[in-house]
Amino acid sequence: MENKFRRIGILTSGGDAPGMNAVIKSVTCAAISKGVEVIGILGGYSGLINDRIRPLTKNDVADIQSLGGTYLYSDRCDEFKTEEGMQKAIATCKKHNIDGIIAIGGDGTFRGATDLSIRGIPCIGVSGTIDNDITASDITVGYDTAMNTVMKLGDALRDTCESHARCNVIEVMGRNAGYIAIETGLALGAIGVAVQEKPFDKEALFKKMKEARANGRRSFIVVVAEGLGGEFSESLVKEIEAATGIETRFVRPAHIVRGGTPTLADRNFASKCGAKAVEKLLDGVSDVVIVSRHDEITSMEIKFALILDRMYKNKLKDGDLEKFSEAQIEEMKKICDERRKYFDEMYNVVNTIGY
């Protein structure tokens, strides 16, 4: 069958994540190698609406896999959620003969990809989000780098906490998921980790800290996920001091964790996702997101991935499951169970060995 794709578009949308550039490079090189031209769309869906494009060559992207941020810039665009905005986006695709789009971002970006797909522009989503909050995929592009950035910051804080016999509370990103917090909490030897997915026993933390201090422990790290709200971590600092008498400082690295040089794991995962996205698009697949399941890079229908996400977060709405077969619902439950089991195990280890 002759390939119907002569030119494809690529964009990055929503919150940026280290590794997005490796996806851009991979998509560009894979597509050009198959004789397909690549158009970079600048600033996510707003670039599509406002006709901001940059044709990409292999030379343009040859070394961008090592850069943080996104070479194509990112934006949030409410106009794209309207039918009028959507039609402007489609007009841009028609004007430049863009036959399909690869959209890198989070679940909002995938919703946009579905809206374009059902209006005749085939789209494939690739995860680009540091929070690892795409239930469909075991890992997401940017997650590994974000965790390593937090780990390096936390190690530096540990040094100075140890010198001064202090505690440091670190609030890490993760609006909808506590993955960064539990993974880095373990890596940093945190005495406590607070995440929105689990009830947090402050009294148990204070007791543990007092016992450890009595045992000669000088420094303490407590990691809090952003999802609990800024007031939670800031008031925890005061509560720790009041309950334990241990001097406690607060750090919120915030967007520092979104930037920086992507790790090897992120670069290579991103590169594999990009190549898979091109393969799927040129095979005629649309309205799917590229995911990693048990170390295999595969694809999943976006509508399945979005409802799966709601199931995992206990946010299913009436009728959400109606479009799916019994087997698909079972599959969703299995994925949710796997993820919850992983999260529970991590959480237990952190709490067992935290000191």
Ligand code: ADP
């Ligand atoms: P992320 O992709 O990281 O989840 P957002 O939720 O901000 O980030 O979504 C990114 C962009 O995707 C939005 O600014 C908007 O342009 C588009 N988008 C989000 N939700 C929808 C939707 N329901 N329909 C169409 N486009 C959407």
